[in-house]
Amino acid sequence: MELPPLSTEQLSQLVVSNAPPSQLFEALSRYELQACLISTGVNSPNEGGGNFTLLSLFYSSFFLVHLLTDQVSEARALTKRIPEALLQQDPSLQNCLTLLRAVWQTQHGQVYQVLRGLPWPDALEPLVRRYESFFQDKTLIAVSRSYEAIRLATAAIHLGLDEQLAEQEDPNIISNFTKCGWTWDSESKLLHPKPIVVSPPEPRPSNGIRKAMTMLGTRAC
Structure with missing residues (x-):
């Protein structure tokens, strides 16, 4: 399948979509190589210009979708693949690191403080709010079974x-x-508490990649 160039427009369409997190993850996964290639020429916001903003949106979105798909360890691994200059200089990615520490250490109050209190770009707000709801639901289920x-x-x-x-x-x-x-x-x-029973997640459809590419406006080969 032909993959369109990574752009803020493509990312914005994904972020605001109501697509299942698994499909968002598949779509963003296919863009990581492009992001890596773009990042080789970006060392600072002044030098990178629009590419710095694009990479910030991509990596922040990809990080939040890792959390939305309950891949906390994988989100931690992703932070090791983000260019160091970008990770240290970009406010959104700094927020992501703070959020990761709170989630990893199961500091519930801190998680909500990061999601609600820190400044997130408007472009990321849909994913931030989706993760807040996901985290609340997951925590409610866990508490109902633990106490x-x-x-x-x-x-x-x-x-x-x-x-x-x-x-x-x-x-x-x-x-x-x-x-x-x-x-x-x-x-x-x-x-x-009364233990909350949830239905097991539906198996990922075999054409998940095809659906993800459809969201990106591409055509299957």
């Missing part, structure tokens, strides 16, 4: 909810958990 009882404030921290409101036993905070089947004991001030 028989948990303080409301602790559960709120795991989900990125307002800890102060949780301390005040805010009904809206409580409902975030009871609507999942959890029970709230007002006497003990504890939540009793």
Whole structure:
């Protein structure tokens, strides 16, 4: 299949699409070689100009899609392949490194702080918000299976909810958990999780690459 040149327009189309994360990953994977070749001529923002911006968007997007597909170790490996000058000078990639440390160390509060509090370019916002939702869902499932009882404030921290409101036993905070089947004991001030069962992911279709290329506006050979 012919791969169109890597460009901010191609990346922007992928980022805003509602394509499954696995298809986004496949599409971006095919661009890594092009990104590597472009990066050989970029040493700084001033020298690289538009290519520096393009590479920032590519590597930041690819990193976030690694996390969206729950490939944390692979995301860590990706940071070793990003050109050092780009990694050290680009604010978005610095955010990615900070996010990686928080995810790797399972610092839930820090993960939400990075996703919500650090400045992300508008072009990356769709992926940042998708990962925030993914991380919340994944954490909720994990907590539901790990605890028989948990303080409301602790559960709120795991989900990125307002800890102060949780301390005040805010009904809206409580409902975030009871609507999942959890029970709230007002006497003990504890939540009793109900394990959340999710359907196994559908197997990746054999034509996943073909679908990914369709999103990029290419035609299968």
